[in-house]
Amino acid sequence: MEANGQLPLEFGLNTAGLAPPPFDSLSELITFALDNVTGFINPAPTGPFAGRFANLTWNEKVAVFSAMESGLAGPEMVTLANALLLYTGLVSYSDAGVLNPLTGELIAEPVGWQISGYEGVSVGRNDYQGYYRGQRRAHEH
Amino acid sequence: MRDVIIIGAGGGGAVVAKELAEQGLDVLMLEAGRHTGDAEQEWPLYESASQGVLRWGPTNPAMGPWRREYAQASTAFQTAGVGGTTLQYFGNSPRAMPGSFAGYNGADKNLYDNNYLFPFSYDELKPYYRWVEKILPVQTAALGTKEEVFIRGAEGIGLHYERGKDVDQASFRPQQNAILQPGGHAGRTDDPQRLQFPQARGCTYCGHCYQGCSMPRRAPRNLKAKRSTYNSYAPMALTADLWSRHGKAAEIVDDAFVTQVLTEGSGASMKAVGVGFRIGATGETHVETARVVVMAAGAIETPRLWLNSGLPNDNGWVGKGLTTHATDVVTGVMPFETKGSQGPASAVRADFPGYGSFESFGGMPGAYAANAFLGSEAGIAGIYDHSGEVDQSGADVVGRLVGPALKETMSDIDRLASIVILTDDDVDPRNSVSLSSQPADENGPVPLVNAQTQNFTARTRSNREYLTKKAVELLKAAGATQVIRPKAPPSLIHMQSSMRMGSDPANSVVDENGEARAVQGLYIADNSSLANAVGGPNPTLTTQAIATRTAEKIMQKHFGGSGWVDARGQPITSVDPRITLACEKRGL
Numbered sequence: 212m213e214a215n216g217q218l219p220l221e222f223g224l225n226t227a228g229l230a231p232p233p234f235d236s237l238s239e240l241i242t243f244a245l246d247n248v249t250g251f252i253n254p255a256p257t258g259p260f261a262g263r264f265a266n267l268t269w270n271e272k273v274a275v276f277s278a279m280e281s282g283l284a285g286p287e288m289v290t291l292a293n294a295l296l297l298y299t300g301l302v303s304y305s306d307a308g309v310l311n312p313l314t315g316e317l318i319a320e321p322v323g324w325q326i327s328g329y330e331g332v333s334v335g336r337n338d339y340q341g342y343y344r345g346q347r348r349a350h351e352h
Numbered sequence: 353m354r355d356v357i358i359i360g361a362g363g364g365g366a367v368v369a370k371e372l373a374e375q376g377l378d379v380l381m382l383e384a385g386r387h388t389g390d391a392e393q394e395w396p397l398y399e400s401a402s403q404g405v406l407r408w409g410p411t412n413p414a415m416g417p418w419r420r421e422y423a424q425a426s427t428a429f430q431t432a433g434v435g436g437t438t439l440q441y442f443g444n445s446p447r448a449m450p451g452s453f454a455g456y457n458g459a460d461k462n463l464y465d466n467n468y469l470f471p472f473s474y475d476e477l478k479p480y481y482r483w484v485e486k487i488l489p490v491q492t493a494a495l496g497t498k499e500e501v502f503i504r505g506a507e508g509i510g511l512h513y514e515r516g517k518d519v520d521q522a523s524f525r526p527q528q529n530a531i532l533q534p535g536g537h538a539g540r541t542d543d544p545q546r547l548q549f550p551q552a553r554g555c556t557y558c559g560h561c562y563q564g565c566s567m568p569r570r571a572p573r574n575l576k577a578k579r580s581t582y583n584s585y586a587p588m589a590l591t592a593d594l595w596s597r598h599g600k601a602a603e604i605v606d607d608a609f610v611t612q613v614l615t616e617g618s619g620a621s622m623k624a625v626g627v628g629f630r631i632g633a634t635g636e637t638h639v640e641t642a643r644v645v646v647m648a649a650g651a652i653e654t655p656r657l658w659l660n661s662g663l664p665n666d667n668g669w670v671g672k673g674l675t676t677h678a679t680d681v682v683t684g685v686m687p688f689e690t691k692g693s694q695g696p697a698s699a700v701r702a703d704f705p706g707y708g709s710f711e712s713f714g715g716m717p718g719a720y721a722a723n724a725f726l727g728s729e730a731g732i733a734g735i736y737d738h739s740g741e742v743d744q745s746g747a748d749v750v751g752r753l754v755g756p757a758l759k760e761t762m763s764d765i766d767r768l769a770s771i772v773i774l775t776d777d778d779v780d781p782r783n784s785v786s787l788s789s790q791p792a793d794e795n796g797p798v799p800l801v802n803a804q805t806q807n808f809t810a811r812t813r814s815n816r817e818y819l820t821k822k823a824v825e826l827l828k829a830a831g832a833t834q835v836i837r838p839k840a841p842p843s844l845i846h847m848q849s850s851m852r853m854g855s856d857p858a859n860s861v862v863d864e865n866g867e868a869r870a871v872q873g874l875y876i877a878d879n880s881s882l883a884n885a886v887g888g889p890n891p892t893l894t895t896q897a898i899a900t901r902t903a904e905k906i907m908q909k910h911f912g913g914s915g916w917v918d919a920r921g922q923p924i925t926s927v928d929p930r931i932t933l934a935c936e937k938r939g940l
Contacts, residue, residue, distance in 0.1 A: 219400060225416070269755060277736040286423075293425035293727060293841065296754060300726040304762065305718025307400035315396055327717040328764040329693055332397035334569055335547040335556030336694040338496040339539025343503060343513075343526050347533075349492050350516040351482075 214322040215308030220299060244291060248275050248284070354380045354642040355911065357627055359610045359657065361387075362436015363892050364878040364899040365648030366581035366589060367484070369602045371903035373592035375913060379602035380640060381589070382629050384649070385432025386411040387606035388564075388582065391573070395564035399718045406440050406564055408432050410632050411607050418795070420652065421788040423802040426727065428844040430650055434604060435582025437650070439564050441892060442697040442713070443530040443578045445490045447481050447517055448894045449705050449776065449887025450474040454855065458520065463706025465811075468673065468779040470883040471855035471864040474518075480897035481517075483917045487588075488579040489925050490893070491533050493526040496557060496695035501686065501769045501830050502712045506702055508829025509822070514703070519889075524702040527711065530579035530893075531555050531696055532927065538568060538577075539695075549575065561697035562715055573940050574931045584926035591934035595924060601938075607632045609795045613645060613661040615871055622664070624874035630795060644873050644910050648899070651847035651880040655785040656799040658851070664870040669861050671785040674850040675885035676803045677708065678775035678816045679843045682747060682823045683724045683768055684832030685761060692768040693717070702826070707815045708776040708888025710823050717765055723843070724770045725761065728752035729805055730839040739839055745817065746824040747837035761836065769830065771823040774846065776888040777812040785850045803842050815888075848891050851880035853898075865909075866902035873910065877902050 224238040234240040245264040249256070252274045258266030264275060278284065279292035302308070304323035311318050324331060355377040358365045365381060373379045386405075388394050395405060404413035408420075408430040420428065431437045450456050451464040455473040470477075484490075495503070506524035507513075514523035532554035537546040539557040547556050549571035556567045556577065565578035576583045592599030612628035626641035647654045655671035663670075692714040701711035714720070730739040733751030743750045753761055761768075788800040808816070820837065827835050853876075854860030857869055862881050868874040877899040879891050886894050900917060907913035924930065 273732055273735055273754075277731060277738075280731050280736070280738050282738065290422070290425040293729075294427075296752060297722050297726040300754075300758065301718045301722040302400075303718075304721040305399040305716070307718070310398055310400050312401075315398075315401055317398070323717050323721075326759060327721075327762045328766060329717045330766075332560070332716075333542055333558055334397075334544050334567060335538065335542055335552065335558050336691075337539070337541050338557050338691050338694045339534050340495040340497065340500055342492065342494050343499075346515060346526075347492055349525070349528055 214303040216299070216302035219307035220302045223298060223302070241291065241295065244288070245275065248278050251278065354378050354640065356380070356644045356646060356906065357382065357640060357642040358646045358648055359627060360384070360436060360648040360650065360878065361434045361581070361586055361604055362648060362650065362878065363438045363581055364895045365646065366434070366585035367896045367899040368646050368648065368877045368903045369589040370585045370592065371900055372907065373589045373602040374596045374599050375907055376598040376600045377911060378600060379589065380642070381602060381604045382608040382610050382627065383434050383604055383606045384609040385434070385606065387434040387604055391564060391566040391576070392569060395566050397560050397563050399562070399716050406431050406433070419790070419793055419798050421790050421798060421800040423800065424804045424841050425729065426803070426841040426844055428652055428801060428847065430652065433582070434586050434606060435580040438580035438892065439582055440562055441580070442561055444698055444701070444711065444890040445485070445488070445528050445530045445893040446701065446703070446889040448474070448889055449519060451705060452884055452887040453477070460706045464887065465776065465778050465884045468852065468854060468859070468884045471853060477897055477901070479917050480900045481893065483900055483923055484893060484896045487923050487926055488530045488584050489927065490528050490530050493529045493531065493696065493699035494533050494539070495526065495699065497689060497691040498695065498712055498714055498769055499526065499700040501690050502700045502826070505826035505830030509825050511702060519703045519705060522704045524700065527699050527701050529696065529699060532575070532577045532579070555696055557695040559694045559715065562719055572932045572935055574926055574935050579926065587935050587940050588926055588931060590940060591931065591938050594934035594937060595930040610649070610657060611660065611795050613647070613657060613663060613874065614639065615663070622870065623872040635794070644875065644906055646875045646877050648876070648878040650878050651850045652785050652799050652801055654876060654878055654880045655850050656787065659787050660796040666870065667858055669781070669852070669859055671850050672781040673779040673852050674783040674785060674803055675777050675779055675848045676783070676842045676844055677846045677885060677888060678777040678808055678812050679840065679845060680773040680816060680820050680837070681724055681770060681840050682745070682773070682820060682827060682835055682837045683770040684827030684830065685834045686767050686769055686831055687833055688831065689766055690769045691766050692770065693720070693765045702822070703889065704819060704822065705887065706776065707818050709774045710771050710819055711774065713770050713772050717762070720765060720768070721758065721762055724768070725753040725758055725836065725838055727840040727843065728838040729841045733757060733836070743837070743839070745820040745837055747835045749834065749836040750839060752838045753836065769827060769832065771827065773816060773819045773823060774888045774890065775812060775816040775819060777815070777885050778809040779849055779852065779884050780807055780809055782807040801844070803844060805842060846891055848879045848882040848886065849884055851876050853881050853883050865905040866898065867905070875902055875906060
């Protein structure tokens with residue numbers, strides 16, 4: 212949330228593939244799948260969000276992913292769980308949430324950079340340490 | 353009618369194009385992606401922006417990537433565009449393990465994938481390795497901080513230091529990289545004013561290998577640091593008339609997705625005569641004819657195109673035998689600075705003949721978090737593990753990191769040291785590229801990629817665990833206070849052998865010359881034609897060496913020429929001033 216990654220994540224999911232009817236988009240299908248599994252963990256979570264999964268506690272969300280990755284609900288759910296966690300992390304730690312697609316420039320420092328200590332993009336760094344044992348060429352045997 | 357049509361201007365196709373254009377043939381390259389004009393303008397340094405430009409997808413970044421179906425929780429790391437996946441690769445250019453080739457008689461002979469060896473000897477390929485290494489060129493990598501950390505660990509576990517290009521024992525070494533090494537101010541400052549060519553030459557240590565490499569700023573195209581075929585082989589092909597006495601400039605049509613290989617005749621006399629392709633921006637379709645067709649669309653698209661073209665598959669091996677190096681990742685948290693986000697993505701490696709290889713890697717925080725911590729077949733670390741296996745790698749944490757654990761571990765990217773495992777995995781027909789039953793896209797039925805961990809052979813599993821354990825030992829010897837192994841699903845960064853060459857017609861698609869067994873005049877010159885996983889080392893250099901050899905075979909068989917690699921002393925390198933002038937004259 213703080214990384215402002217919701218829209219980039221939604222766009223990425225929706226352009227990654229087609230959703231079968233009755234879903235209009237892949238993100239809609241994924242929301243349905245998450246909320247469906249949520250029903251087995253906590254049928255009536257309360258909270259400020261429209262989606263059931265979003266209102267779960269952290270431990271309950273972990274339980275949802277454990278259920279999905281157990282394979283009992285089919286291999287597609289295993290793939291989905293892995294992809295969701297991976298792409299959410301990718302988006303959160305990247306600059307996606309603050310990049311202006313029209314100008315190609317950042318509108319703020321990405322949260323992912325702040326929490327990882329990343330210094331930001333650069334055309335070069337000062338980290339050349341020379342050649343191991345001074346060897347600049349590998350030998351032909 | 354053209355002499356030769358090449359499908360794909362990536363790591364292999366551009367090599368064939370340059371070699372045959374230099375010989376004076378009329379060569380057309382058809383590339384599905386974009387031919388970038390000004391890399392400095394078009395390849396952003398930001399991770400999310402570059403993902404819309406450098407990817408497997410249409411030239412219009414507002415459109416989604418081209419769809420594929422995957423049977424496992426991983427997606428292929430591939431790039432469309434002139435240069436192909438070499439636009440985003442690390443430039444790592446080691447030679448293959450000699451034991452992956454026919455005729456090998458080393459003491460460790462029985463450790464390799466002996467049912468699926470290359471159909472010629474390692475010594476047969478060495479002149480072609482030397483040829484490509486000179487042209488790119490391939491250079492010994494200098495060190496940065498993260499490489500020094502790796503080497504400290506390698507020395508700590510007693511690994512041998514390999515000084516040569518051919519590996520015959522377990523060892524570590526700086527990478528042989530297709531990257532121009534730093535000169536002038538490069539690598540020695542972060543001041544943009546002093547990092548412009550020619551004050552800075554070669555790798556500037558910017559840390560943006562994933563973003564295509566447009567450094568140093570203001571360098572001519574053929575003098576950019578990373579030697580993707582975009583700035584090495586492709587410009588040489590496009591200017592062959594300007595620097596080669598008998599050369600003829602090759603032509604590239606970009607945004608051109610080949611959807612059909614056209615043939616005439618049937619049975620043993622079936623012959624390739626051309627291709628059908630579709631222009632992405634307009635949807636127009638075209639046909640172009642040629643005496644020879646070379647497929648170089650990559651290990652997924654080449655079998656897809658073969659199957660969509662309805663070409664013969666009598667032995668059932670089209671798309672079968674995909675190897676992926678059964679990758680895994682381990683990361684050490686260090687109590688000192690590693691500068692994990694800086695410098696070339698990977699500049700040091702260790703090789704274990706008969707088992708595979710591993711190498712350091714670094715990068716920007718989004719890709720770093722995803723690659724190092726988030727992909728898992730086990731589950732969430734410390735909470736659940738559905739892998740069904742007892743982990744004996746020695747890692748302190750097994751499984752993916754999420755929530756507070758991820759935030760804490762990623763709290764200083766420049767104190768992390770990561771290693772990617774590259775297993776010598778077995779050719780197995782269960783790992784494959786076939787046609788998906790999902791809806792077709794504008795270019796035809798889409799591919800289904802099957803590289804499931806459950807398909808790994810016992811040797812593949814054993815090799816992967818052996819290498820992972822060694823990598824954990826290395827990180828701990830380097831000083832890691834904690835080592836994390838997410839148990840990543842096979843990350844499809846290296847894909848080989850889905851249209852494999854071999855000596856046995858019963859289990860190979862192309863013969864030892866790279867020509868399809870079922871269709872005359874149809875050649876394959878990308879990673880798909882590799883016979884096996886090359887023993888674990890990164891495959892690109894081997895593909896390029898074999899593509900060079902295949903170009904010679906095409907010239908000899910179809911155009912009455914003779915070989916040139918053994919006959920001539922030295923090739924013209926892609927950084928030669930004549931190439932710089934030729935690029936300038938042609939507006940490249």
